[in-house]
Amino acid sequence: MGLESNSMPKIVIGDFGYTLEDVPHLSDFIPDLPTYPNPLQDNPAYSAVRQYFVDYDDTIAQNIVVHKDTPRGIHFRRAGPRQRVYFESDDVHACIVTCGGLCPGLNTVIREIVCSLNYMYGVKSVLGIHGGYKGFYSKNTISLTPKSVNDIHKRGGTILGTSRGGYETKKIVDSIQDRGINQVYIIGGDGTQKGAAVIFEEIKKRGLKVAVVGIPKTIDNDIPVIDKSFGFDTAVEEAERAINAAHVEATSFENGIGLVKLMGRYSGFIAMYATIASRDVDCCLIPESPFYLEGRGGLFEYIEKRLKEFGHMVIVIAEGAGQEMLSESLNQKDASGNKLLQDVGLWISQKIKDHFSKERKMTINLKYIDPTYMIRAIPSSASDNVYCTLLAQSAVHGAMAGYTGFTVGPVNGRYAYIPFHRINERQNKVVITDRMWARLLSSTSQPSFLSTKDVVEDSMDDKKETPNYALLENGFADAHK
Numbered sequence: 369m370g371l372e373s374n375s376m377p378k379i380v381i382g383d384f385g386y387t388l389e390d391v392p393h394l395s396d397f398i399p400d401l402p403t404y405p406n407p408l409q410d411n412p413a414y415s416a417v418r419q420y421f422v423d424y425d426d427t428i429a430q431n432i433v434v435h436k437d438t439p440r441g442i443h444f445r446r447a448g449p450r451q452r453v454y455f456e457s458d459d460v461h462a463c464i465v466t467c468g469g470l471c472p473g474l475n476t477v478i479r480e481i482v483c484s485l486n487y488m489y490g491v492k493s494v495l496g497i498h499g500g501y502k503g504f505y506s507k508n509t510i511s512l513t514p515k516s517v518n519d520i521h522k523r524g525g526t527i528l529g530t531s532r533g534g535y536e537t538k539k540i541v542d543s544i545q546d547r548g549i550n551q552v553y554i555i556g557g558d559g560t561q562k563g564a565a566v567i568f569e570e571i572k573k574r575g576l577k578v579a580v581v582g583i584p585k586t587i588d589n590d591i592p593v594i595d596k597s598f599g600f601d602t603a604v605e606e607a608e609r610a611i612n613a614a615h616v617e618a619t620s621f622e623n624g625i626g627l628v629k630l631m632g633r634y635s636g637f638i639a640m641y642a643t644i645a646s647r648d649v650d651c652c653l654i655p656e657s658p659f660y661l662e663g664r665g666g667l668f669e670y671i672e673k674r675l676k677e678f679g680h681m682v683i684v685i686a687e688g689a690g691q692e693m694l695s696e697s698l699n700q701k702d703a704s705g706n707k708l709l710q711d712v713g714l715w716i717s718q719k720i721k722d723h724f725s726k727e728r729k730m731t732i733n734l735k736y737i738d739p740t741y742m743i744r745a746i747p748s749s750a751s752d753n754v755y756c757t758l759l760a761q762s763a764v765h766g767a768m769a770g771y772t773g774f775t776v777g778p779v780n781g782r783y784a785y786i787p788f789h790r791i792n793e794r795q796n797k798v799v800i801t802d803r804m805w806a807r808l809l810s811s812t813s814q815p816s817f818l819s820t821k822d823v824v825e826d827s828m829d830d831k832k833e834t835p836n837y838a839l840l841e842n843g844f845a846d847a848h849k
């Protein structure tokens with residue numbers, strides 16, 4: 369896609385190494401905006417809450433593992449309602465769009481944005497944009513009310529529809545401007561958030577009083593900074609059902625192998641967490657951890673050992689794992705520019721079958737389960753519903769308070785407004801020199817497929833000054849402590 373957003377980061381430096389990576393505010397580029405008392409102060413639901421409004425100076429620390437002489441580090445603005453708002457209820461014309469792949473919880477977020485705007489701020493005008501970004505300029509909108517969205521959280525998918533590709537900044541912003549929309553809620557993954565950043569830039573360039581808010585959605589959990597993305601827990605829970613089936617099949621046949629493919633294009637989080645949760649998985653293969661099949665320390669050797677010891681085994685493979693080994697790379701992209709992947713599950717099933725029947729002359733019974741779209745299409749679990757509600761409410765509070773150009777999300781358990789550039793600068797990936805992956809390796813007892821040399825090279829690749837041998841013992845990643 370190649371589109372870049374170029375706003376200068378809004379950085380505030382404080383004492384003792386304190387840094388606030390702040391988010392833009394409408395008043396940064398539109399002078400003399402009037403403010404109004406927050407209607408929540410008269411809302412009976414909140415009258416008994418002490419200090420309901422967030423203090424202007426409240427910020428959330430990005431790193432909470434500190435030493436006595438650690439600088440205070442990077443902080444983000446705390447999400448929540450402010451004393452003064454920048455929109456009068458009747459003047460708000462909001463819209464919601466969902467983009468990218470499906471994810472459990474999309475409908476819950478839509479529902480809660482509509483209800484938060486209406487019940488907390490008295491906003492009646494909320495439009496649903498049909499079919500992702502291209503819907504702004506090519507489809508009709510629908511009016512969303514608390515009544516029309518009342519029970520949508522019980523359904524999978526998104527009532528608004530979604531799409532890949534079709535991103536055209538000018539047409540999208542023209543549509544926003546023409547329709548008089550002044551709050552834009554954009555729910556989507558890494559690609560969507562990049563698009564949202566560019567929309568924000570264009571809106572700022574045009575000097576429009578329009579708040580642009582990103583709500584991170586990705587079943588792959590590949591968005592950085594935030595603790596995890598909504599729908600992820602639901603996906604892991606659902607993946608367990610497939611793993612259980614694979615285990616039952618594997619234990620019922622001679623040398624049974626249950627193979628489950630899970631989503632995870634570039635990041636193997638679903639596979640990693642489903643493996644740790646299950647305890648029935650003997651081997652987990654993810655894109656971040658290269659593996660090999662033949663020879664000493666390879667996958668075939670491990671499978672044989674496991675079958676001889678236990679008589680069965682379960683393998684979980686993330687869809688993006690081992691792609692470099694598949695002979696013909698597809699070399700095709702989807703409409704958004706994401707590389708299309710080959711079915712690694714089918715490929716590895718065949719390789720295992722060939723190896724054991726032809727080379728090792730061993731009887732094996734391999735059952736391949738691909739539950740990927742079934743996992744993505746279900747409604748969100750109870751805990752994800754709570755998460756989606758907090759995300760939606762935080763998003764609405766931020767827009768009403770005049771903040772814009774941000775993604776909302778939990779950072780160390782507290783909801784924060786994170787500038788787009790921080791979300792868009794990299795992808796969240798499983799760090800295989802981190803504790804969580806070590807926990808998985810120790811729970812499955814699978815080979816790491818890495819030599820000490822690989823670990824050292826990996827650390828050097830990250831431009832660390834010295835090789836970090838200690839990572840397995842002392843390391844920690846942003847979100848996977």
Ligand SMILES: Nc1ncnc2c1ncn2[C@@H]1O[C@H](COP(=O)(O)OP(=O)(O)OP(=O)(O)O)[C@@H](O)[C@H]1O
Binds near residue numbers: 534557561563704706
């Ligand atoms: N760099 C970019 N700049 C502007 N728009 C983009 C960019 N990358 C993707 N988009 C647009 O964002 C939308 C969603 O992108 P994509 O299909 O990559 O899904 P996503 O948001 O990453 O979600 P997921 O990968 O979790 O399914 C598409 O309409 C796409 O055209």
Ligand SMILES: O=P(O)(O)OC[C@H]1O[C@](O)(CO)[C@@H](O)[C@@H]1O
Binds near residue numbers: 587632
């Ligand atoms: O087939 P689609 O809809 O392009 O989606 C597949 C991709 O979407 C994701 O679920 C991310 O949304 C990836 O895990 C997967 O590779």
Ligand SMILES: [Mg+2]
Binds near residue numbers: 468559
């Ligand atoms: Mg993506």
